Amino acid sequence: MRIIxxxxxxxxxxxxxxxxxxxxxxEWLPKSIYKEVxxxxxxxxxxxxxxxxxxxSAMKDWATQKGATHYTHWFQPLTGLTAExxxxxxxxxxxxxVIMEFSGKELIQGEPDASSFPSGGxxxxxxxxxxTAWDTTSPAFLKEQGGDLTLCIxxxxxxxxxxxxxxxxxxLRSGEALSKQAMRILKVMGNTTTxxxxxxxxxxxxxxLIDKDYYDERPDLQLTGRxxxxxxxxKGQELDDHYFGAxxxxxxxxxxxxxxxxxxxxxxxxxxxxxxxxxxxxxAPIYAATSVAVDSNQLVMETxxxxxxxxxxAALLHEKxxxxxxxxxxxxxxxxxxxxxxxxxxxxxxxxxxxxxLLFLAATIKAVDTYAPILRASASNAGNDHRxxxxxxxxxxxxxxxxxQLTEIVEAIAAGKPVPGRSGEKMEIGVTTLPKLPMDMTDRxxxxxxxxxxxxxxxxxVASSQSxxxxxxxxxxxxxxxxxxxxxxxxxxxxxxxxxxAICKETFNECKKVIFNGNGYSEEWVAEAEKRGLPNITATxxxxxxxxxxxSVAIFEKHKVLSKKxxxxxxxxxxxxxxxxINIEASMMVEIANKMIFPAGNEYAAxxxxxxxxxxxxxxxxxxxxxxxxxxxxxxxxxxLKDESDKLKDVxxxxxxxxxxxxxxxxxxxxxxTQMAVxxxxxxxxxxxxxxxxxxxxxxxxxxxxMG
Ligand code: ADP
Ligand code: MG
Numbered sequence: 001m002r003i004i005x006x007x008x009x010x011x012x013x014x015x016x017x018x019x020x021x022x023x024x025x026x027e028w029l030p031k032s033i034y035k036e037v038x039x040x041x042x043x044x045x046x047x048x049x050x051x052x053x054x055x056x057s058a059m060k061d062w063a064t065q066k067g068a069t070h071y072t073h074w075f076q077p078l079t080g081l082t083a084e085x086x087x088x089x090x091x092x093x094x095x096x097x098v099i100m101e102f103s104g105k106e107l108i109q110g111e112p113d114a115s116s117f118p119s120g121g122x123x124x125x126x127x128x129x130x131x132t133a134w135d136t137t138s139p140a141f142l143k144e145q146g147g148d149l150t151l152c153i154x155x156x157x158x159x160x161x162x163x164x165x166x167x168x169x170x171x172l173r174s175g176e177a178l179s180k181q182a183m184r185i186l187k188v189m190g191n192t193t194t195x196x197x198x199x200x201x202x203x204x205x206x207x208x209l210i211d212k213d214y215y216d217e218r219p220d221l222q223l224t225g226r227x228x229x230x231x232x233x234x235k236g237q238e239l240d241d242h243y244f245g246a247x248x249x250x251x252x253x254x255x256x257x258x259x260x261x262x263x264x265x266x267x268x269x270x271x272x273x274x275x276x277x278x279x280x281x282x283x284a285p286i287y288a289a290t291s292v293a294v295d296s297n298q299l300v301m302e303t304x305x306x307x308x309x310x311x312x313x314a315a316l317l318h319e320k321x322x323x324x325x326x327x328x329x330x331x332x333x334x335x336x337x338x339x340x341x342x343x344x345x346x347x348x349x350x351x352x353x354x355x356x357x358l359l360f361l362a363a364t365i366k367a368v369d370t371y372a373p374i375l376r377a378s379a380s381n382a383g384n385d386h387r388x389x390x391x392x393x394x395x396x397x398x399x400x401x402x403x404x405q406l407t408e409i410v411e412a413i414a415a416g417k418p419v420p421g422r423s424g425e426k427m428e429i430g431v432t433t434l435p436k437l438p439m440d441m442t443d444r445x446x447x448x449x450x451x452x453x454x455x456x457x458x459x460x461x462v463a464s465s466q467s468x469x470x471x472x473x474x475x476x477x478x479x480x481x482x483x484x485x486x487x488x489x490x491x492x493x494x495x496x497x498x499x500x501x502a503i504c505k506e507t508f509n510e511c512k513k514v515i516f517n518g519n520g521y522s523e524e525w526v527a528e529a530e531k532r533g534l535p536n537i538t539a540t541x542x543x544x545x546x547x548x549x550x551x552s553v554a555i556f557e558k559h560k561v562l563s564k565k566x567x568x569x570x571x572x573x574x575x576x577x578x579x580x581x582i583n584i585e586a587s588m589m590v591e592i593a594n595k596m597i598f599p600a601g602n603e604y605a606a607x608x609x610x611x612x613x614x615x616x617x618x619x620x621x622x623x624x625x626x627x628x629x630x631x632x633x634x635x636x637x638x639x640x641l642k643d644e645s646d647k648l649k650d651v652x653x654x655x656x657x658x659x660x661x662x663x664x665x666x667x668x669x670x671x672x673x674t675q676m677a678v679x680x681x682x683x684x685x686x687x688x689x690x691x692x693x694x695x696x697x698x699x700x701x702x703x704x705x706x707m708g
Contacts, residue, residue, distance in 0.1 A: 004017065004018075004067065006260075011263065014260065014264055015264075015268070016264075016266035017264050018141050018142040018143075018144075018149075018264040018265050019139050019140075019141045019264075019265055020063075020140040020151075021266050024139075025037065028058040028059075028061070028062050029055065030054065033054045033058075036048075036051045037051065037136065041136045041137055042195070042196055042339070043176065043179075043196070047108065049105065049108070052104030052107050052108050053104035054104075055104070055107060056102045056103055056107040059102065059107065059140060059151060059153075060089055060100060060151075063089075063142060063149070064089060064100050066142060067149050068142055068150060069088060069090060069149075070086045070087060070088050070089065070148065070151070071086070071089060071102060071106070071150065071151040071153065072084035072085055072086045072087065072150055072151070072152055072153070073110035073112060073132035074153060074154055074155060075112070075132050075154075075155045075156070075157040075166055075168065076166050076167040076168050076294075076467060076469065077117035077157060077166050077167075078118050078119070078120070078165070078166065078167065078570065078573045078574075079118065079577070080167070080465070080467050080577075081298075082298050082302070083112070084150070084152065086150060087110075089101060089102050107134055108133065108134050109131055109132065109133055110131065110132040110155065111129060111130070111131055111132070112130065112132055112157075117130070117157075117165065118573040118576065118577070119159070119165050119569060120568065120569025120571070120572035120573040120576075121568075121569055122159055122165060122565070122566070122569045129159070129160045130157055130158070130159055130165055131158055131159070131160065132155035132156065132157050132158075133155055133156050133157075133158065135155055135168060135172065135291065137172065137289065137291045138154040138291050138294075138295045139266065140152060140154065141266070141299075154168075154295050155168075156168045157169070163563070163565065163566055163569075164562065167294070167467050167469035167470065168291070168294065168469065170469070170473045170561050170562050170566075171290060171291050171294055171476075172291055173559075173560060173561045173562075174472070174476035174477045174559070174561045175198070175199055175290055175291065175476055177476065177477060177480040177559035177560065177561055178197060178199055178477075178480040179196055179197040179198070181480045181483035181487055181559075182336060182360075182480075182483055183196075183197060184483070184487035184490075184491065185356075185359065185360075185483055185486060185490065186338075186356075188490045188491055188496060189352070189355070189490075189496065190352075194338040194339060194340055194342070195340075196338070197336060197339075197344070198290075198337050198339065199289070199290045199334065199335070199336055199337075199472065199475070199476055200287045200289060200293070200333075200334070200335045200336075200337050200456075201287060201289075201290045201293035201332060201333065201334055202285055202286065202287030202293065202332075203285065203293065203297050203330050203331065203332050203333070203462070203468045204282055204283070204284040204333070205283045205284075205297065205300060205304075205330050206280060206281070206282050206329055207280070207282075207283075207304060207315050207464060208277070208280050208281070208316040208321055208322075208328065209251060209254065209279055209281060209313045209314070210279055210313065210314055210703045210704070210707070211312065211314070211702075211703070211706065211707050212312045212313055213698075214314075214702055214703045217697065217698050218697060218698055218703075219588065219592065220585075220588050220589075221316070221321065223584060223588055224318075224581070224585045224588055225316065225318035225383065226318045226320055226321045226322075226383070226386075226585075227322055227323070227700075227703075228585055228589045228592065228676070228680065229592060229593075229680060229687070230322065230323065230684065230699065230700045231684040231687045231688060231700060232323070232324040232325065232700050233700055233701040233705070250312070250313065250707055251281070251313075251707075253311050254307060254308060254311040255271040255281075257307050257310065257311070258271060258303060258307045259271060261306075262299075262303060265296075265303075267285060267296045267299060268285065268286045269285040269286070269300065270283065277325045277326040277704075278704045278705060279703075279704055279707075280326065283304070285297070287456075290334075293468065293472075294467065294468055294469045297330075297467070298467060301465075304317070305317075313707075316328075317465040318383050318464070318465055319381070319386055319387055319463050320383060320386035320387060325700075325704065327386060327387045327464075329387065329394075329462060329463065329464050330462040330464050330466065330468065331458050331459070331460045331462070332458070332459040332462045332468050332471050333453070333456050333457070333458050334456060334457050334458070334459060335455060335457070336479075343455045343456075344357070344360045345357065345360055345361065345364070345452075345457065346454075346455035347455075351429075351430055352430060354430075355429045355430035355497065355500050358413070358429055358504050359500055359504065360483075361410075361452075362486075362503060362504045362507040363479055363482040363486060363507075364479055364482075365400055365507065365514065365515070366482045366507050366510070366511055367475070367478035367481065368398060368450055368478070369400075369510070369511040369514040370478070370482070371474070371481075371551075371552070371555075372398040372514070372534065372535055373535050373537060373543070373552075374474050374478070374546050374547055374552050375398055375471070375475070375478070376388075376396060376398055376537050376543050376546070377474075377537075377543040378462075378471040378473070379459075379461035379462050379463060379466070379470075379471055380463070380539075380540040380543040380574075381465070381574075381577075381578070381581075382540060382577075382578050382581040382585075383463055383464075383465055383581075384461075384463035384466070384540070385540050385669075385673075387463075388461060388538070389537070389538030389539060390538075394447065394449060394521060395449075395520065395521070395525065395536065396461075396537055397449070397520075397525070397529045397534050397536045398449055398450060398461070398514070398534065399449060399450065399515070399516035399520060399525075399529065399534065400450045400451070400452070400514050400515050400516070401448030401450065401515075401516065401517055401520075402452050402517065403517065404517060406452060407515060407517055410508045410515070411508070411512075413429070413505055413508050414509045414512065416505065428497075429497065429504055430496075430500055430501070445517060445519075445520070447521045448460070448516070448517075449461045449520065459471055473561065473562075477555060477556060477559055478555065480559050481558065481559060484558075486503055490503075513533060513534060514534065516528075516529075540574075540665075541578060541662070541665045541666045541668075541669045544571050544574050544575055544578075545571065545662070547567050547570065548564070548567050548571055552567070553567060572661055575661050575664075575665040576661055576665070578665050578668065578669075579661075579664050579665045579668045582669070582672050582676075583652070583656065583668065585676065586652050586672050586673075586675075586676055587652065589645070589648065589676055589679055589680070590645050590649050590679075592683075593645040593679060593682075593683060596696040596697065597683050597696065597697075598641055598642065599696075600690065600695060601634055601638045601641070601690055602638060603694055604634060604690040604691055605634045605638065607691075608627055608634065609631060611627060612624055612627050615627075630689060633689050634689055634690060637685050637686035637689065638686070640681075640682035640685070641682040641686065644675070644679040645679055645682075647675055648672070648675045648676065648678075648679050651672055651675050652672055654667075654671075655667040655668055655671055655672050
């Protein structure tokens with residue numbers, strides 16, 4: 001049942017029809033209140049209960065008129081998913097009738113009984129209740145579920161003592177930190193008009209689509225998001241035209257509806273086929289202020305799953321659903337903008353905007369170089385361990401791609417030499433203009449984890465299933481830190497231009513090692529990066545502790561983004577999450593090995609043996625060697641499967657008994673995860689040697705090359 005009738009609706013009618021966005025607010029709020037809400041959004045004033053009352057009432061009218069009966073404070077606990085607790089607008093009056101009510105207080109604050117969400121010890125004491133607080137920076141929206149519409153209010157989730165319990169709070173705090181420091185720079189450079197700085201994010205999301213029927217027959221995909229057994233067919237990744245046509249039809253239907261659903265929420269995106277792996281796709285949204293982009297990306301992921309089911313498909317967001325096939329990531333496009341429409345990472349046409357560009361470029365390069373380990377940590381999860389630093393590309397080394405032309409400029413500035421492309425002139429920042437940088441110089445290198453793409457940076461390590469909150473928090477905080485150091489110097493300088501020149505020269509010299517324009521997927525690069533002294537952190541369990549090293553704690557605390565305690569709680573939650581994930585995967589493997597693969601192999605072996613005996617008793621003169629050989633191979637693989645799954649079970653038991661959280665997570669990585677690879681090989685060896693009809697699971701060939 002559709003609550004709102006979209007028959008004959010134009011895209012304009014559909015777009016944002018379920019979003020209490022700026023346009024809706026203009027329509028539904030008195031002008032004076034609208035202005036106040038904007039001022040609150042911009043951090044210029046505090047929200048008063050009076051304003052909240054009016055907004056709540058308008059929101060309720062707007063929502064109920066569309067058919068909503070419930071509202072919820074929508075928040076993002078550290079699980080990486082979203083959570084909601086529904087409350088009804090309906091309020092009995094006493095005479096047997098009801099009215100629809102929603103107060104300002106209910107809009108501003110909620111107290112979900114969310115004690116089961118991980119807090120990493122922050123809520124151990126009884127008074128540490130959790131509260132949700134309205135995040136005015138991101139629009140409320142209506143969510144359709146089972147024919148019902150619910151008003152969802154984006155909120156931040158904090159403890160009684162205002163410690164962050166979610167992914168959103170640090171996003172907001174780090175945005176403020178960056179704005180504050182960047183404003184200092186603009187001011188000292190003579191800007192008197194800009195009021196605020198906003199970071200922007202546009203996450204390009206990769207995912208797989210497979211037939212839902214196959215998905216339903218793979219308990220590993222359902223429980224862990226990835227296949228724990230399965231062998232890639234020998235024929236490789238080329239698609240047959242017939243299948244490709246059929247896939248296109250079904251997928252086109254999915255994409256059409258996905259776009260439609262996202263438009264309703266006011267999220268505009270481009271869906272496209274990704275040529276890299278079969279059945280892999282990508283969706284690129286229009287970028288937005290980071291807090292909005294964080295919310296939108298969660299909605300994109302949720303909507304994708306929901307819409308896929310309606311089309312008989314399953315959307316896989318895991319970083320590595322299929323071994324041996326390219327995995328999925330999320331490219332987090334990131335930039336810094338001003339409230340008056342300037343992009344601070346865009347090279348300008350005049351000397352002054354060039355100087356600004358070079359300074360913000362220098363700040364970003366230095367932040368990435370200095371804090372590479374925490375940036376790496378922000379992109380880590382159990383799934384991404386199959387990509388970053390595993391045997392396949394991409395590597396876990398953070399480097400920056402600037403493109404040849406910008407690199408030459410940066411190198412010339414560093415060396416105090418004439419800038420290429422200019423007739424022998426030395427670059428005097430703030431006086432000379434930059435040679436024009438063509439926009440297309442940027443996107444040629446797809447192998448760089450951190451690439452400058454014309455007017456933004458693209459952080460490509462982010463995990464496909466992960467919230468983009470963490471990576472953006474680290475980017476905002478580390479760049480804010482470098483900007484604050486620059487601002488300290490500039491505010492004291494007698495000649496600002498000369499000081500900018502000096503800062504850029506120094507920074508570009510210091511950070512040379514992190515700039516790399518070559519093939520980031522090559523083996524030579526790994527060796528070269530080691531020579532350059534760049535960190536290569538190969539797994540989640542080694543990356544996470546970087547968050548709580550003194551240098552990291554110092555900047556998070558200095559910019560009031562996260563306290564030491566909050567950082568520790570996060571690391572604890574993520575470590576535990578990692579352990580839980582590997583525990584589930586390993587248990588799933590043991591189960592599939594023993595309950596599905598072993599019986600299948602055994603049945604095949606028994607049939608083979610019966611066939612051999614049959615031939616013998618029928619009086620066959622020669623021993624049937626072919627059958628005997630196959631039988632022997634099958635029996636060997638079965639023995640391997642049994643032995644290695646027993647070993648995995650034992651290791652699992654031992655590791656589960658470890659008390660210390662970090663020690664346990666490391667053991668899951670070093671002992672359990674490695675044994676899983678051994679067991680997998682036994683199962684994958686068996687698959688091609690037993691009869692197709694015996695194999696108990698949909699194969700890679702089914703899932704990746706067929707669509708019903
Ligand atoms: P394409 O790769 O299709 O040419 P772009 O490179 O312009 O498109 O954009 C790729 C992604 O980067 C999109 O999701 C887009 O929204 C995002 N993006 C573009 N500009 C910015 C910006 N200033 N800040 C953050 N993200 C941006
Ligand atoms: Mg791009």
